[in-house]
Amino acid sequence: MRLIEALDYQDMSRKAARFILDQVKEKPDCVLGLATGSTPIGLYEQLIEWHKKGELDFSRVTSFNLDEYCGLAPEHEQSYHFFMNEKLFRHVNFESSHVPSGLAEDAELCADYDRQIADRGGIDLQLLGLGHTGHIAFNEPGDSFSTGTHKVALAEETIEANSRFFESRDEVPRFAVTMGIGTIMAARKILLVVNGTGKAEILKKALFGPVTPQVPASILQFHPDVVIVADTDALSAIRQEGLF
């Protein structure tokens, strides 16, 4: 586990984007796992800037996103399909990009997503954000770690946190389709990006607490190649305990 400190959001975005740049340069036909949410927006802006300057070519890269809300069509403005198109895909040149279908509730369609990842040789670098509940993708705290892509009920805290993107809390979907912990852990490298004091306690638990499905991100302690890029605010609780 490599923990890298960034001064602020912008610095975190640049430092984390560099890992993606390096991955694409090292293996131009790599498979990237991508995330939505507020955290990676600055990172995507940096990738777009490098692409526009001709420094980063995604023409042989395939991407697979972590998750999607159930019941939202790809053109719905709050869907993760729409988010990815707006924030990244329409500005760059991926060979192909995949977001799980929000209409793919049935197990067969979920299994098909994992099969597509496997057929493409697995994920080389998986980008992750960290939820306030300790979730990664939409794997919420529970009694066991999930394996493959599946449908989940979102935690109340996640619905609350994500209501900022919707007109009202009632509009936030209650279910999502998400890559499982097994899918994520199979990635060859993992890049976790975290910012803000609001994530400081959960980041400490995830990286230094017991590995437990009650804190799904804690499983990352068992991954052989994880880089965490976190800003000073997000690292504050870890620093306070003298762990960093």
Ligand code: F6R
């Ligand atoms: C998004 C995802 C989620 C977010 C997490 C943090 O695809 O899978 O796990 O990464 O909820 O969200 P933000 O970045 O909005 O704080």
